[in-house]
Amino acid sequence: MVLDAKIPSGSIATVWDEHRFQMKLVNPANKRKFDIIIVGTGLAGASAAATMAELGYNVKAFCFQDSPRRAHSIAAQGGINAAKNYQNDGDSIYRLFYDTVKGGDYRSREANVYRLAEVSVNIIDQCAAQGVPFAREYGGLLDNRSFGGAQVSRTFYARGQTGQQLLLGAYQALARQIEAGKVTMYPRTEMLDVVNIDGHARGIVTRNLVDGKIETHAGDAVVLATGGYGNVFYLSTNAMGSNVTAAWRAYRRGAFFANPCYTQIHPTCIPVSGEYQSKLTLMSESLRNDGRIWVPEKAGDSRAPNQIPESERDYYLERKYPSFGNLVPRDVASRNAKEVCDQGRGVGPGGLGVYLDFADAIARLGKDTVSARYGNLFEMYEKITGEDPYEVPMRIYPAVHYTMGGLWVDYHLMTTVPGLYAIGEANFSDHGANRLGASALMQGLADGYFILPYTIGDYLAKRMGDKVTTEHPAFAKVQAEVEQRIASLLAINGNRTVDSFHRELGKIMWEHCGMARNKEGLEKAIQLIGDLRQQYWSDVRVLGQSGNVNQDLEKAGRVADFLELAELMCRDALHREESCGGHFRTEHQTPEGEAKRDDENFSYVGAWQHGDGKATLHKEDLDFEYVKLTQRSYK
Amino acid sequence: MDLKLHVWRQKDASDPGSMVEYQAKDVSPDMSFLEMLDVVNESLVQKGEEPIAFDHDCREGICGACGMMINGVAHGPQRGTTTCQLHMRHFNDGDVVYIEPWRSGAFPVLKDLMVDRGAFDRIIQAGGYISVNTGSAPDANEIPVPKQAADTAFEAAACIGCGACVAQCPNGAAQLFTSAKVSHLGLMPQGQPERWRRVRGMVAQMEEEAFGSCSNHLECEAVCPKEISVDFIARMNRDYIKATFKGDDS
Known part of the structure; x- marks a missing residue:
């Protein structure tokens, strides 16, 4: 099948404007x-819901948390x-x-990215007006x-809690x-499947997480703003509840899943301390502005850090990348941390950590x-x-943070199932093989405030009068x-408990499909995942019933989907x-030792x-008309 | 270290519930409090007992989902800390720990340690926003905000809506939560047009819910994981009185 992204023709600088006029x-x-x-x-779902309601549509919004204010954008x-x-420093x-496009290692769609950059300015206006x-x-x-x-200095922030403040604005x-x-x-409602009728998405099936009721909801379009799937690794910086289920169920109903292997490993996370560890905590990479990594x-060398003289330290990022130094993109920083730890130079328990040192910054700027700048992050680290x-x-080590892959969408953010849209981290479109810092919030809000509300109208305008209700037999079937x-x-x-399976899956993925991958390891992982999945469906223990709060049952369904996604x-x-970018084949x-495209x-x-049995690969060719493809260099 | 836990177990909203004793064995000081409960839960499942239900999500202290009374204190013994960020190094071998859900009639228990905080959402819906439709905003730098006002607004806006303030208050009052949002928006120039209407609406909703009244115990500030100041309550009260004198069309 030829994948048509439906990118309108015209100059990249004006095409979105012109296209808005063309759309119905x-x-x-x-x-x-x-x-x-x-x-x-x-961010994506709340902003889309609010904006479309302002426009006059009837919106039904769903979240598994107890309140929309808790979504993981907040972190x-x-x-x-x-x-x-x-700042007048040459940005545009x-x-x-x-x-x-460059940061994404030339694996994203030019037209989408340009549009994202274009609406970025409106987002700041909107959020400032909301009182962020x-x-x-x-x-x-x-x-x-x-x-x-x-x-350039183009990042707007609210101390170390920008996501929280932007989410509260949208909330x-x-x-x-x-x-x-x-x-x-x-709230407290989880989507468990999507219902298609005559090839169009017409509704969803949900489970009420309080009383367990399975319910159906019909609509004229379904928008998935369900985030990323980093929790397939068990340990990640995602919230405990973050999952792939909605996207995966859509995939099983015909939506294509794009670039699933593109995962971002974030370089500045707090290292693992033990087997019981349930999640990893990220510290903003803004720390790299003033902290020095060594x-x-x-x-x-097992001496305490302050016992190691300057001459016996290796500030490896500054040494290898003199012009970007500690500010190289995330994938480069992460891979280098792994490399020095693999050389036996890692610090802290298990040797899986590198130092992020603020001594120079404190001497230069003063403790105040x-x-x-970083007070709340320092406090979090200390806690x-x-x-x-x-x-x-500080000791830091890379951890799974963001998934660039996701449901394939066209220029209108529609998946391959008509009427089914994916926005925010749930889609694949804007970050290529690596996402730049401070771009996830931008994309979530761009999709929700300024893109989807326009493009969805073009679809709906052609669907006037075509109503279905949940009485349609397709709903009962799903x-x-x-x-x-x-x-x-x-x-x-x-x-075995659900968590024990999830942990085992995470180890397989981290080992073989993490920061560095190779043919042998991936083939082995596919074998191991298949075996684990089989064992899961014959040996998992989920207690209780479906008719009330049952957190184990919720997890069990999500892990079952992770076991399929992982493969x-x-x-x-x-x-x-x-x-x-984030996909490094040794x-x-x-x-x-740099990534070779x-x-x-x-x-x-x-x-x-x-x-059934096998996924089929389809290709959407990427044309680069404006950005010249070069090997990324941050030296 | 080994701990003895007394945990509130309640099957659903209609069940009377009771305290049940559990042992937490080989607890590492580097575990978070919730990780300690995870380990207890895994052992319960192994024994064929249903795990203890509790709300949690980000485990970074920012989403506000988690929260429980730990030895009678909301979020436990460490100041300015959510339950997920409380680490076991603050406990000692042999400690006895009582774990209960938030105590407030306005937050009914759904199961075990999990409560319904929908009342907070309804307070925000009653005016905790600035009415600006998408697309109608002026350039962000057209409205200068004095740094001091922005900083103070931020301190109020840092509220994570966890509910500890209500849980700890002997009256079960929601003044700290409500005043944090009233103050955040009321301090910003963008929030002025709706300032009086907002405080009236939010206070009215707060009173309609099953919260108690504030009588200045200040327990809320003491347990707030974001250390939000009770000064905001005073500020809300001033605004509320002004709004009342200004009348309904202000």
């Missing part, structure tokens, strides 16, 4: 005749990019576009900082629409300035590790399948015989179609 509009009086289902209420710390050029829409308490200069104007991989806009009766909110020069980063260097699946999980009553990730990683590297053969989006 839904008459204001007709908007209230359409019901939109939005699953997930993080983003560092900031949000926008090409405002308030074109530069943000260029940086994002961004950092300010004394003159009352907005402050900016430079952030991982960028040479409040959503609350206003709930109050106005335009949004019906379903390890002892000699392997096996450092505290004003978790019991060490004071003002006195001893509902029965969902109920059957839950009953099967409860009936196994085996010997697809490995297959995707195996087929992509090149290294690019067979494909330059003599200096193969633009001749792999300059495409790999989108997988579900099939």
